[in-house]
Amino acid sequence: MGERAATPATGADSGDAAWVAEAREALAAHDARLVEGFDAGQEIDRLLAARANAVDGWVRKAWARCIPGEAALALFAVGGYGRGELFPHSDIDLLVVGEPDVQAAHADALSRMLALLWDLGLPVGHAVRSFDECTRAASDVTVLTALLEARPLLANLAEVRALMDAIADERAWAxxxxxxxxxxxxxxxxxxxxxxxxxxxxxxxxxxxxxxxxxxxxxxxxxxxxxxxxxxxxxxxxxxxxxxxxxxxxxxxxxxxxxxxxxxxxxxxxxxxxxxxxxxxxxxxxxxxxxxxxxxxxxxxxxxxxxxxxxxxxxxxxxxxxxxxxxxxxxEGELLPLDAEFATRRGYLVARDDVWPGGDIARVFELFSVWADHPALRGLHSQTARALAESLHALPAWRQAPMALREAFMALLRGPGPVRSLERMARLGVLGVWIPEFANVTGRMQFDLFHAYTVDQHTLAVLRNIAGFASELPDERFSTAHEVWPQLRKPELLLLAGLFHDIAKGRGGDHSELGAVDARAFCEGHGLGETDTALVEWLVRRHLLMSTSAQKLDISDPAVIHRFATEVADRERLDYLYLLTCADIAGTSPKLWNAWKDRLLTDLRSATRLALRRGLENPVAAAERIVESRDRARGLLSAHGIDEIEADALFARIPQESFLRGRADQVVWQAMALRDGVDGEVVARVRRLRAGAQALEVFVHSPDRDGLFSAIVITLDRLGLVIQQARALDGPGHTIFDLFQVLPADPRQSLELGEIERRLAETLAGPLEMRPARRAQPRHLRHFRVPPQIEFNTSADGRHTVFSLVCTDRPGLLADVAHVLRDNGVRVHDARVATFGERVEDVFRLSDGDGGLLDAAAQEALRAALLASIDGDMAR
Known part of the structure; x- marks a missing residue:
């Protein structure tokens, strides 16, 4: 406790600047020694206390310089500074206590003191109050919290007691x-x-x-x-x-x-x-x-x-x-027995035995079983939670555990609320002991923007998504998952796949392959049969297959579907993989799952089921696919009062490839747009992928002109829409049929569909000399540089040049790429945009102005222009 200065303060004067300069130099030297101590590994509490002590000294000296010794004022450190823990740039919170007349008499002196401290470079926050004013201010719980940390810098014992009385619980916040x-x-x-x-x-x-x-x-x-x-x-x-x-x-x-x-x-x-x-x-x-x-x-x-x-x-x-x-x-509340082992107290689950688990580690799994059987419980009683924590060292990993314990674990997965049990086991440290590989990924993050959670938290998010599939109230994010869930033969196998799918991350090597080895050993060790073990092992090994196929490949291509169906091999694997993929993508980041991805995976599952039903020895031919699509579309148009003659007339205006690569409902939507539009003018239509979804489909039909694709992309970008997929087809009569899947860049953005249609129609009806808007790169992207990679190949059908681009994502990237393609006289026939955090992987099908393949010279010119555009942006 500090004593007041014995001598009066000097005037508001002379020498303050020199004093401040000396003090700044001394404090800077002290801080430099603290930094050296930190870098040398000194104990952190010593460093925190040393900085608080050094600041205490200069605060007292400033007080002595400005405040007369006889002033009836007391000085306290409050908040974190009052606690004596002062970090290098933390605020210095001070409380001056004195009666109102004393405050007024020394107002100028206090202002001078605070100015000295600010000039010294200390970030001072202060309050000047009487003891009664402290009581009134403490009606704010935040103020009271700061005052609870009050530490006297210059105050006598009576003043300390008076401050404590002023904030006593009978006066402020019981x-x-x-x-x-x-x-x-x-x-x-x-x-x-x-x-x-x-x-x-x-x-x-x-x-x-x-x-x-x-x-x-x-x-x-x-x-x-x-x-x-x-x-x-x-x-x-x-x-x-x-x-x-x-x-x-x-x-x-x-x-x-x-x-x-x-x-x-x-x-x-x-x-x-x-x-x-x-x-x-x-x-x-x-x-x-x-x-x-x-x-x-x-x-x-x-x-x-x-x-x-x-x-x-x-x-x-x-x-x-x-x-x-x-x-x-x-x-404490009354103890209400549940069974011979457990009871509840104030709604918390408590072990009745005072020495639980008493060396019998099997009782740990019984605890989670009883907890699962009583979902209304508030949680685990602190007494039992502490006993559990103290007994973790005695819990064996599953490899050292007797089969009875392994069976008890599997019973939890097959019992009520298995995901809640796994979450509880993870939070209380049990799961990491039982499965040491899970402990290795606990708290493990990946330094990128794609994985928004640590591996263990992502795994639990995946399991929660799986639990949602079983809910009586379907999750509106997933259009068909709740319909697939009841078809699973053994739901616990999906939980095991979710638990192990990323468990080998951070070890080096392919985490899918390493995790599959772990999953097989775990399943075999827990008594699962070969069929079930093989399914879990395959799901872990191939858990990325469906997402990469849907996002990177053209799933409207029958050959792609045939290859995927061959890999999956049967409908049971397909259903398990579909649900695991939905849960995995949605559990990676709240921003990653959307209606477009939902549609992609649903379409891929539907097409694969059809291929498996046909038999892999009978792949569907393109001509057969077109006929089937036309027939389905004709049937849907009849519901709109359109007969076969009018339907065929509309179909004659639609590219054949739309029937091959599009869904029947898309063809009908496009046909209705053509029917309502004026021949020879721009037709722009927008619809939601499903009711309430943010994902939109944009259809543009227009007489063909150079620069149309680039103009559409730039317009969508200016409207704040991010393109996920683009398909550009040549229609009959020198027209274009462009279809885009888009999402708002800002989920809070609200755009009227009619406004998007109007802007597109107006823009495309005018001159097409448009340049992309330039935007600053977001802060977080600056720390994740993906070196640009550009490749050119020929499509399987030999009709187009396939251009692949991997680089750092940024706002307006696709608009810039489209502009570069236009400047180089290149036509775009298809674009698939896949973004993985900071990394974008785009694939385009291109041709030259005459519809042919890009020759080597054109490819190199395009490569140079694209690299200049990308590198120029990164340099800004």
Whole structure:
């Protein structure tokens, strides 16, 4: 506790600039020593305390320079600074306490002191209040929280006691109200930082499992139990020695990350942004002295895995502590037996045996079984959760477990709510012990923009999607998954495939092949027969087959369908693979699944089922496909009152390839557009892929002119629409038939379909000299550079040049590519756009202006122009 200055302060004067210069130099030298200590691996708590102590000294000196010694004012550090944990660029929060007349008398002196601190380079935040004003301000729970951390810098014992009395629970926020308010605040904060961006760029301070969660426990302990630190909870029986040691270990890990982040960012940055991840990982590696992992991004991935694992442990202990605080407020509650082993207390599942599991590890699986049988339970009682955590070391991995335990695990997968059981086992650390390979991917991230979650969280998201297929309320994101689910012979096999599909990531090599080996061993070890084992093994090995086929190949080509059907071989595999693929894509990122992908996979499954039903020895011929498509379209047109004669007249205006490659409903839609349009003018029509979906189909029919494709693409880009697939066909009478699948770049964007049609028609009716809009590259894409790769091949039918482009994605890329193609006199017949995070993989079918293949000279000219356009954008 500091003593007041004995001598009066000097005037507002003279010497302040020199004092500030001296102080800045001294503080900078001290901070430099702290940085050296950090890089040398010094203990983080010493560094935090050392910076707080150094700032304390300069704050007191500034006070002594400005505030008379007899002034009836007290000075406190509050917030994180009051806690004595001061990070390199954290705020310096001060509270000056004095009666209103004293505040007024020394207002100028206080302003001068604060100005000195700001000039010194300290980011000071302050409040000047009387004790009564502190009480009133504490009606805001955030203010009260800061005051709970109050540490006297210049105050006597009476003033310290007066401040504590001013915020006592009988005057501001009783224990129960404070607890519930802070828990709701925690839940809101977790929800706010739970989106995709914050999984890729997590917030060390405020995100789930971050430092704020640790501090929250300290605040609750203070208000609910009247103790000043979590260590004091041990003596009260509220926190185990092991729990406290674990919590402190993870707090230090998170604190070291935050300290280093401030250093590399040069400011008070709390999010692990891509801008800083590589620099911070390299710095932490140097200070740790460990051998560097191999691979360009491995340092980042190792650092991030450490963060995610620490955050998960903090959340686990925090959950238990919140429940214990709740019990202090509401009472323990009555023990209500469920069976001989388990009971409920206040809605939580609790083991009745005080020494559970008592060395009998089989009781762990019984716990999850009972939990699954009682879905209304609030959760696991903190007492039992702690006992479970302490017994994890005794739980064997499945390879060392007796068959009875393995059967108990499989019974959970076959029982009620299996995915909830797996989620609980993962959150409580059981799944990582039972399946060590799962522990290896827990917290593992990939340094890219495609995988929005760590591998373990992605796996759980996939399993939740699978659980949704079984729900009585179909998930509207998936058009047919709920119809396929009941056809599965053994749903638990799909769960096993989902559990193992990415389990080998990070080992090096093909994770699908390595994971398939793990899956086979697990299935055999758990007593599954060869047929079931082979199915799970195949699903893991080929879990990417359907998504890559749908997104990268032309699934309207009968030959593509025949090859895919040959690989799948039977309808059971197809159904399992379809559901696994839907769940996998939708579980990779909230932004990745859309109605267009839903339609692609549904169409691929339907076409493959038909091929399997025909028999793989009887592949469908193009001519037969066209006849079937015309017949189906003619039948659909009859519902619109169009007879066969008029239908055939409309069909004569449609390219034959539309019947080969399009769906019957698309052909009907196009025919109706032709019927309603004016011959010789631009016809533009837009529809949703399904009711309520953001994905749209855009159809454009027009007399052919040079630059039409480029103009359409640029117009769609200017409307904020991102093209997923484009098909450009030559129609009869020198016309074009272009079909686009598009999505809004901003999901919040609302565009009237009629407005899109109007803009397209107006633009295409005028001159086509259009240039793409130039946009700055988004921040997050700047850190993920994909070297451009361009290849040219000849299509299987020999009619077109196939141009493949792999490069870094950016807004307006396809519009730029279309413009380059137009400038080089190239015609586009088909475009497939596949985006995987920061990586775009586009495939175009091209011809020269006369409809022939591009010769070598044309290919090289196009390559040079495209590389110039792409590299020029990256240089901006």
């Amino acid at each position: 224990a129960a109200a404070f607890f519930h308010a802070k828990r709701q605040e925690l839940e809101r904060r977790h929800a706010r930082f739970g989106d995709t961006a914050d999984n890729l760029e997590p917030n060390i301070k405020d995100g789930p499992g971050g430092l704020r969660d640790v501090q929250n426990l300290r605040w609750m302990a203070r208000r609910v139990l009247g103790v000043y630190g979590t260590e004091e909870l041990i003596a009260l029986g509220q926190l185990g020695v092991d729990e406290h040691a674990t919590l402190e270990r993870e707090r230090r890990t998170l604190s070291r990350l935050r300290f280093g982040l401030h250093l590399v960012a040069g400011k008070a940055e709390e999010r692990l942004r891509f801008d800083h991840q590589k620099a911070l990982a390299a710095r932490l590696h140097q200070s740790g002295g460990d051998e560097a992992p191999s691979g360009g991004n491995r340092l980042v991935e190792t650092m991030m895995q450490e963060f995610y694992r620490s955050a998960a442990v903090v959340q686990r202990i925090s959950d238990r502590m919140l429940q214990r605080f709740e019990e202090q407020i509401e009472g």
